[in-house]
Amino acid sequence: MSPLLQQLIDALKCLPGVGPKSAQRMAFYLLERDPEGARKLSGTLIEAVERIGHCSMCRTLSETEICEICHSSSRDPASLCVIETPADIFAIEHTAEFRGKYFVLMGHLSPLDGIGPAELGLGILETRLAEGEIKELILATNPTVEGEATAHYISEMALRHEILTTRIAHGVPLGGELEYIDAGTLAHAFSGRQRFDS
Amino acid sequence: MRVVNTQIAYILHKRSYRESSSILELLTKDHGRVALMARGTRGARSRISGNLLLFTPLVLSWQGKGDLPYLKSIERADIKPPVLKNKALLSAMYINELLMYLLHRDDEQEKIFEQYHACLYALEEVDRLEISLRQFEIKLLEILGFGLNVHLEADTGEAITADRRYQYFLEHGPVKCRNGADVSVPQISGACLLALSDERFQVIAENADHLSELKHLTRYVINHHLGHKKLKSRELFRPMSKI
Numbered sequence: 001m002s003p004l005l006q007q008l009i010d011a012l013k014c015l016p017g018v019g020p021k022s023a024q025r026m027a028f029y030l031l032e033r034d035p036e037g038a039r040k041l042s043g044t045l046i047e048a049v050e051r052i053g054h055c056s057m058c059r060t061l062s063e064t065e066i067c068e069i070c071h072s073s074s075r076d077p078a079s080l081c082v083i084e085t086p087a088d089i090f091a092i093e094h095t096a097e098f099r100g101k102y103f104v105l106m107g108h109l110s111p112l113d114g115i116g117p118a119e120l121g122l123g124i125l126e127t128r129l130a131e132g133e134i135k136e137l138i139l140a141t142n143p144t145v146e147g148e149a150t151a152h153y154i155s156e157m158a159l160r161h162e163i164l165t166t167r168i169a170h171g172v173p174l175g176g177e178l179e180y181i182d183a184g185t186l187a188h189a190f191s192g193r194q195r196f197d198s
Numbered sequence: 199m200r201v202v203n204t205q206i207a208y209i210l211h212k213r214s215y216r217e218s219s220s221i222l223e224l225l226t227k228d229h230g231r232v233a234l235m236a237r238g239t240r241g242a243r244s245r246i247s248g249n250l251l252l253f254t255p256l257v258l259s260w261q262g263k264g265d266l267p268y269l270k271s272i273e274r275a276d277i278k279p280p281v282l283k284n285k286a287l288l289s290a291m292y293i294n295e296l297l298m299y300l301l302h303r304d305d306e307q308e309k310i311f312e313q314y315h316a317c318l319y320a321l322e323e324v325d326r327l328e329i330s331l332r333q334f335e336i337k338l339l340e341i342l343g344f345g346l347n348v349h350l351e352a353d354t355g356e357a358i359t360a361d362r363r364y365q366y367f368l369e370h371g372p373v374k375c376r377n378g379a380d381v382s383v384p385q386i387s388g389a390c391l392l393a394l395s396d397e398r399f400q401v402i403a404e405n406a407d408h409l410s411e412l413k414h415l416t417r418y419v420i421n422h423h424l425g426h427k428k429l430k431s432r433e434l435f436r437p438m439s440k441i
Contacts, residue, residue, distance in 0.1 A: 017217045111295050111430035112211045118433070118441050126438045145252040149287040153434060160437065182248050183274070 005031075057128070059121050060086045060104040069101055076100045078135040080128070082154060084108055084142055092140070100138070103128070108146040109153060117153060125154070129161040136164045143170040143188075201261040205229065206275055208314065209252050210294045214240065220250065222269065223298060224258075227311045231303050234260050236269040246272055253290050253318055254279040265303075286321040289331055292431040293317060296335070296420070299427055300342060313337045328413070329403035335416040336394070344423055346415070347371030348394040360389040366415055368422050384414040 005027060012023035030038035054060065055067035062068070069075060069089070079100030083089065084107060092098050105120040117123075128134060137158045141147035151167060158165045171189030172181055181189075207226040215221050220239040224232045238244055249256065255275035260267045282290055293314070301310065313334060320330040339345055351358060352371030358364070364372035365383045372391055379385070390408040393401040402408040420429075433441050 109291070109434060111291055111434065112298055113213065114430055116430050116433040116441065117438055122438050145282075145287060148283075149291060149434070152284045152287060155284075157438060184248075184251070184279075 057124075058101065058103050059106060059124065060089060060102065074099075077133050079138065080134045080136070081138040081140050082125070082151075083140045084147065084150075088140065098138075100136075105141070105150065108141060108144070108150040110146055120150070122154065122157065126157055129158060129163055132161075134163055136166060139165060139167045199261060199263055200267065201259075202229065202267075203259045204257050205259065207232070207256055207258055208254070208311075208318075209250060209256065210298055212239075212250055212252075218244070221266070222250070225297060225301075225311055225314055227308060230307050230310070231297070231301050232260075233266055233303065234258075234269045235262075235266045236272070249273055251279075252294070253282055253287075255315070280318040280322055282318070282321055284324070285327060286324060288431070288434040289321055289327055290318060291434065292331070292429065293334060295429050295431045296338065299424055299429070300338065300420075307341055309341050310338065313341070326403060328409050329399055332402070332409070332412050332416055333399050335420060339416075339419060339423075342423075344419070346394070346419065348391045358388045358391045358395065360387075360392055362388040364388060364391060366418070368419065384411070384418045386411045386415055 008027045008031075009020070009023045012018055012026050013020065015023075018026070030041070051063045052061050053063070055062040055065070055070055057066055057070040060067050060069075064071075076099050079098075080103055081092065081098060081100055082103045082105065083092070084105050086104055086106075089102055089104065092102075103125055105122075107115055107120060109115060109117070109120065129137070137154070139151040139154060141150045155165045169192055171185065171192060172178065178186065205226050205228060207224045209222055210225050210231070211223040212220045215235070218238055218240045220236045222234045222236050224234060226232050236246070236250070239247055239250055241247070249272050251274075255277055256272055257275045258272040259270040261270055262268045297310070297314065301307070317330055317334040320333070321327060323330070336346060346366075347370070349358070350356065350371070351364070351374060352367065353373050358372065363375040363385055364387070365375055365379055365385050366372050367383060372386065375385060387408070390402060390405075390411050393399075393408065394412070402412060
């Protein structure tokens, strides 16, 4: 096999879920069927890697110093939603429910992996809380043990700055059936039940 | 091929491996610390991802040889898991880190499992967090063979006197405080040592000075046994500005 072809196959294996066999299939496809697509992919990849960094306000992936959402004047600067990954922004934006701004932790507290408050950029968040513009901090970290611990640490921080902190609700998914829901989620749904107004 | 069935255990740490697997670090009742490879643990379709919870008693089975056997099944144990919130969660993370560093694989220490289990449930009582942690640390050191010497004055073998102050020297024990004492060696009151000696933890819990002295003492001893390793979870108890 040509050395360059082998190099391409090895390079493709860096993608998640791509083993030697799939990498080989991708390489042949790009070279034989779609060289134009391959050219476009390589160009975009280089450009993206070089130009995309982190927003200095919310830490999400952005090609500008301050990302579009942080920069936008139509978003409510008083409400800040804390999430674990940039993918969570897409999920929340999809709901069209939230009009505030975000802060992306890029993970959660996990001391055994060497991730503490500093690694999550909580220094930047602290500075933003101190500025006084934020009135409500919405904690939307995942409902895992690590996500809860992270939410707690941040809520203590918000408390020192006297900022209202809220946590997203978790419980029974829409269209779900109680019978199949795990006990932990169901217990949570019960303790967080709301008044039913008819 | 070794097969272990329905073993009660806690997950101390899990880390992702490849696309959909995880490596689980566990504290098991009969086999001490065990690491397992668990397949199909991630992604929306995983049937077991909801059971891979920290601080929750689980029942699992595994098989295989070598250092990393495969997880066969995992489900929640039929007991109510401890309800840990806020600071208790951070404390439990600290305990996990402590165990991961101080406990070796396959040390078959059933007592440690019992202490861990008891400690998690003790952490439910938020106003007793400090003493629950200290109690766990002291028991852990004891079981690992690093137990504190709190019964007698180490230089002379005399009984501890409640109203005297002592300095605790590593691998030696309490020595009466003298003038110009080394400030890097923690000090502790005789009354606190006597309470420790008789395991009267309630007495310590009710006295803020005792609690603070004991915290310094256990931290000093644990740091010594950790060697160059630093506990990252200690950062969780400090505000951002002090990290």
